[in-house]
Amino acid sequence: MTRLGYGEQIRRWRVEKFKKRASLINAGLSDVTVITAGSKAEGLTCVYESDRDDLLVLEGILCVEAGISLQTIPDGIGVYRMDTHAYSGHCRLLLERQTRKHFETIYNALFDNGQGDILLSSSLFLDELSAYIPTDSSVVNHERAGPSLPRSIGGEPHTVMVCALRCHCPSILQRWASRPRHWPSPVLVQKVVSLGANVTAVGFKESEYKHMEWRIGFNTGESELMNNLNDTQAKVYVMLKMIVKDVLRPSQKEITSYVMKNIVLWQAERNPQNKFYAQSFLHWLHDGLRALRTAIVTQQLSYYMIPERNLMAASGLTYRQQSHWVEVITDMMAEGPRVILGLPKIRRAIVASPEPMLWYSMKRMELEMLELENMILNVSCLENGVLDAIRQEILRREMEILMGIQLWMSEEGCTVNALTDIRNRMLK
Structure with missing residues (x-):
């Protein structure tokens, strides 16, 4: 499994690079924070092996449990009260405090339930979001799945975008933290608690009120657990x-x-x-x-x-x-x-000869490391001259590796594909 790309070294490398990518993206954002989630955050899939999950957390909004005083929350933050009288792990969001500056997608998803409460509808929010996200001829939008909006550019794997709101639910996290356990360690438990929670726009499938329910999640905490x-x-x-x-x-x-x-x-x-x-x-x-x-x-x-x-x-x-x-x-x-x-x-x-398999594994790992570095360059703020020089060197080495693989395939009597096809197959 290590030779197939699931070893400790490449796993840690992927985690580091995807964290760096998110950090560079967030340096230029103010209203949204991008968090890498899923298998990419855990380093457990190759760069093209599966979808890339991006969690987009809208800033300036906080969802809180019952019993938390609004006086403890800065005035500039919009607040929604979590009504957890829903299927476990889900809630409804009642508007407690709105701010002057608000997201249009949020504002248009509010509705009056006829009982004096203003609720935030998860289904209306997703409808607004789908219409709001810009696109162009190179971007293909795919069918919505739960709270996610999958899209792809060219032949690359889908980027799955999920918009979320920050959630302050200390009682839920403390119940998790206080369980008797062998793992994780107390230090890691407290780190997971400190990372908090979020809510995403999806209700329980069989709920009569699923169109206005939100699901409570712990993406960053779960990634931290998986990485340990x-x-x-x-x-x-x-x-x-x-x-x-x-x-x-x-x-x-x-x-x-x-x-x-x-x-x-x-x-x-x-x-x-x-x-x-x-x-x-x-x-x-x-x-x-x-x-x-x-x-x-x-x-x-x-x-x-x-x-x-x-x-x-x-x-x-x-x-x-x-x-x-x-x-x-x-x-x-x-x-x-x-x-x-x-x-x-x-x-x-298993059936492959050990020496060629080891050689191929090393080439595949180097190719993925180069591709991850190239991913970082695509969101970096380096000067154009420096950026071009580094990218050219990465491209030169990638071509060298791929041509070596192509020659090996030819000598083995395999059908020789275009270099881009070889790259995509190696990194899936």
Whole structure:
């Protein structure tokens, strides 16, 4: 798995570079803060392997729990009170205080419920946002999914944008922090608490009032937790994601990678860290598969941050899917170590000759590092002359690597593709 791009070194490199990218972007913004979320923030996918999730947090607005005094919040900040009488992990937002300066998308999403309250509608907010986001001929907007607005430029993977509001919910975070646990450490627990929460514009699927509900999330805190998993735990998560994608192959997101993430976080919290080491990988992979099978059978999996929220609720799982997937997972668990041979990516790496595989792995890693550096340049503030010189050197080295791969493919009798195709395939 290290040779396939899931090792500790490249993982840390990705995390650092995506943090730097967000920092450079935010240096030029005032009303919005961009946060890298999902697998890119965790360093667990190659640069072109999956969507890039950008969380756009609107500044100057704060959502607060009941019982928090407005006197403690600066006058320049708009305040919404969280009504948590909704499905666990969700809330409705009631306007408490508006400021002179406000986002048009927010203002147009407000409505009177006829009972003297002004609420912020999640569905109206997304409608306004979809119409507001600028586009051009090179940008392709894709179908909206939950609170996200996916778009792509050219042939690159989707950039998934999710707009969020800051949320101050100390009671929820303290309930999480006070749980008895093996992991994370007290220091990390307090850091996660300090990172706070946000709400995104999506209600519970089966709620009668989903059009005005918002979901409470902890993106930055969860990324911090994932980045503190050890190498074995991170690889168990990656392998579980591969199994869902390549073996179970859900068609309507009945099971998502987020379910796998929560399974791994519960594993880490409930077991001593010294039990997670390289030789125990298969044990924890089987333990994760067992937890997934139980979640499918019972349609129950507690959200790691708010256990009362069931991640399998309204999943859309049919009885036929349940029966089939339970049978598949049971068979996989019975296979023992051979279970990993059912994954195309892993199987190809195992059957490949060691020396060429190692050479290819090193080239792929260098190519990705160069591509990440180029990503940073695209948002940097360097002078044009310096920028062009660095970019030319990166391009020169990328071409050198790709031509070497192209020559190797030709000598092996493979169909030789264009260099851009080779690059895209190597970085997926």
